[in-house]
Amino acid sequence: MRSVKFHPPGLIIRVNACKTYRYAIHDRESGQEVHAGTNWDAAYTQWLTMRRRTATAPQALRVSWLITEFGERHGRGAGKARVVFSREMHLLIQAIQKIGDPLVEELNEAHCQAFRLQSQVGPVRTETLVRRLRQVWRWAGDEGLTNRACPWVARVQDQAIQIEVIDIVARFLPKDILDEFRPGRVEEMEERVRSHLSIAVSLAVRRAIGQLLRAGRPDLVPALRRCELQWFLDHQSSKTADLSPDGELQLDHDRITRVLELRRIVRTGQRTVSEANSRDFNVE
Structure with a gap:
């Protein structure tokens, strides 16, 4: 129904053989149908007015x-x-x-x-x-x-993206590193410790990028490449500290690996058929 933008409950839509639409509204109060013309916008406006009048908030x-x-x-x-x-x-x-x-x-x-x-x-x-x-x-x-x-x-979106990236990278950090990001530890952190944590975060970012690429999620890679130690220090209130270290990142978009596997199966099947055909025509 190209002329119908959406179908609200109680709006009756009828179409004839010429593909023209007629609208009606079921009136809750009278139980009758009310004619609403052939224009969807006008019918929707009429339906909305009736809905405001009849809807009762609990x-x-x-x-x-x-x-x-x-x-x-x-x-x-x-x-x-x-x-x-x-x-x-x-x-x-x-x-x-x-x-x-x-x-x-x-x-x-x-x-x-x-x-x-x-x-x-x-x-x-x-x-x-x-x-x-x-x-x-x-x-x-x-x-x-x-x-x-x-x-x-x-x-704001940038803040939300940072928190999502932190939660991803944290899965590739050892528990002793995650412990350093708990509230109260940052104030007493020495420069040597900061340097050690920064290196650990960089390594975890590389591992996370590798898995995201294998999982078919290149959209997150640019944000991951910007991830640095300060992101963890700025967002200590996120769920980072409660994550299990070295956990496998579970994504719903494991497309690339699956597609490659399916292609391999197809190629193997094609090669098998080709070899069988070659033997069939190899007449001695």
């Missing part, structure tokens, strides 16, 4: 309700943009529920810290979800659902 208003309602009203976009939007709404609701799905009036900065600690999507995407929540919160304010400023503040 008395104990929770953050997950805001996210769900926002997602249903504003799932605009097409193709990849709509897929990304839907996925972010889903991830955000999941994460909010994991931290107890707080009431809107009780959401605070501590919830944001808990959200970051339990996140499984990496620091950069986690901050994207924080920004998405702030977008939901602004909408909720415009709708009169809350009069509070959003208590969550997203980190």
